Structures are given as structure tokens and as C-alpha cells.
Amino acid sequence: MISVTRKSHFNAAHRLNNPKWSVEKNREFFGLCNNENYHGHNYDLDVTVSGELDEESGYLIDMKELSTLIEIEIESRFDHKNLNLDTKEFKNLNPTAENIAIIIWNILRKKIDEKFSLKICLYETSRNFVEYSG
Numbered sequence: 001m002i003s004v005t006r007k008s009h010f011n012a013a014h015r016l017n018n019p020k021w022s023v024e025k026n027r028e029f030f031g032l033c034n035n036e037n038y039h040g041h042n043y044d045l046d047v048t049v050s051g052e053l054d055e056e057s058g059y060l061i062d063m064k065e066l067s068t069l070i071e072i073e074i075e076s077r078f079d080h081k082n083l084n085l086d087t088k089e090f091k092n093l094n095p096t097a098e099n100i101a102i103i104i105w106n107i108l109r110k111k112i113d114e115k116f117s118l119k120i121c122l123y124e125t126s127r128n129f130v131e132y133s134g
Contacts, residue, residue, distance in 0.1 A: 001050055001053065002050065002051070002052070002060050003048050003049065003050040003055050003059050003060070004048070004049055004050075004061060004066075005047065005048040005059055005062060006046070006047045006048050006063060006067055006070060006127045007044065007046055007048075007065045008044075008045040008046075008047065008070045008071075008074065008075060008089065009042065009043065009075075010043050010079035010080075011040060011041070011042050011043070011079060011080055011130065012018050012035070012040060012041065012043060012053060012078050012082070012083050013038040013040040013081070013082045013083065013084075014038060014039070014040070014041075014082065014090070014095040015033070015036070015038045015039070015084050015095075016030040016032060016033040016034055016077070016094055016095070016096060016100075017030065017034055018094060020031055026109070038082060038084070041124050041125065043045075043078075043100070043122060043123060043124060044122075044123035045120070045121070045122055045123070046120070046121040046123075047066065047070055047104075047108065047118070047119075047120060048119040048121070048123075049061050049066065049112060049116045049117070049118055049120070050116060050117045050118075051115055051116040051117065052115075059064070060116075061112075061116065062083065064120050065068065066112075066114040067112055069108065069112070071107070073107050073108060073111060074107065074108070075106055076098075077089075077107075078079050082087065083095040083100070089103045090103075097122055097124040097128065097129070097130045098130050098132075100119075100122055100130075101122040101130040101131070101132040102132055104120050104122065104132075105118060105120045105132050105133075105134055108120070109134065117133070118134065119131060119132070119133045120132045120133075
């Protein structure tokens with residue numbers, strides 16, 4: 001078993017808010033992240049693919065293909081977007097770091113051969129990150 005990781009980056013705004021809660025409960029629970037005018041992050045993303053090495057090529061997976069996949073499916077979808085307003089994925093889903101990581105995993109999982117395992121590591125800040133492996 002071997003793993004390769006491709007790093008990526010995107011900037012996005014969001015607001016953490018549960019529409020089932022009162023204004024007061026949202027403010028109390030989410031604090032500054034509940035700002036009505038949104039706030040943003042410079043997200044760093046690590047996409048790790050694991051599996052068996054292909055003996056013919058010496059690759060696990062073509063990193064250029066992985067890079068292009070991330071660029072098309074993730075960066076172009078979320079970079080410089082307001083996640084709440086500009087994306088279908090978060091119209092009805094609170095864009096927490098946890099939910100963003102799960103959405104990214106789901107998008108990429110459909111595009112990466114099932115023979116590989118997939119792990120997403122999403123950094124919301126240099127000190128806060130989420131890992132998701134399905």
C-alpha cells in the first residue's frame with residue numbers, strides 16, 4: 001500500500017447558520033462565524049489517494065490527472081465563491097469545515113477509481129483542519 005497527496009488551495013466565503021434555530025441561538029453557538037455579511041477562509045486542501053503501485057508505470061496514480069481533477073471539480077466549483085449563495089452543494093447544508101470536506105470527498109470519490117482509497121484533509125486555518133475518509 002502506498003499513498004500520494006496532492007495539495008490544493010481555494011478561497012471561499014460562508015456563513016454558519018442553522019435555519020431551524022433562533023437568531024440568538026445561531027449567534028451564541030456559531031459566534032463570529034454567523035456574521036450576516038459572511039466571512040471567508042483561505043482553504044488548503046490535501047487529497048490523498050492510496051492503493052497498490054502499478055508495476056508497469058511505477059505510479060500509483062498520474063498526479064497530473066489528479067491535479068486536473070481537483071482543479072476542475074473542486075477549485076473551479078468553490079474558489080472565490082460564497083458557499084451559501086453561489087453553490088448548489090450548500091444551498092441547504094451548513095458549510096462547516098466538516099461538511100465541506102465530506103462534499104469534496106463525495107465529488108472526488110465518484111471520479112477516482114474504486115480500487116483506490118481516498119482521504120481529504122481540509123485546512124480552514126493553519127490550526128483548524130478536518131480529515132475525512134468516507
